[in-house]
Amino acid sequence: MPVLIGDTRYFYAIEICQELRVSRTTFWRWRADGSIPNGKRYRGNRVLFNEEEFVAIRQFANRLEPVEPPNRNQLKLFSGVR
Numbered sequence: 001m002p003v004l005i006g007d008t009r010y011f012y013a014i015e016i017c018q019e020l021r022v023s024r025t026t027f028w029r030w031r032a033d034g035s036i037p038n039g040k041r042y043r044g045n046r047v048l049f050n051e052e053e054f055v056a057i058r059q060f061a062n063r064l065e066p067v068e069p070p071n072r073n074q075l076k077l078f079s080g081v082r
Contacts, residue, residue, distance in 0.1 A: 010048035
């Protein structure tokens with residue numbers, strides 16, 4: 001359930017994790033890596049994210065990245081061929 005502070009809606013990290021279906025561990029790793037916004041500390045211990053931050057987190061969580069073709073020469077390293 002979002003928290004209304006002033007005119008701004010904020011979301012708890014756990015709510016975002018549940019909606020996006022990512023683990024808390026993954027969520028906090030993304031945050032530590034700087035991949036998603038840091039949010040704001042609320043009442044000393046809870047971290048909240050506003051709607052703009054939530055959108056950015058959703059975009060990062062749902063991103064699609066191209067798959068690189070496998071390097072066929074990589075296996076030669078292990079076959080003893082020089």
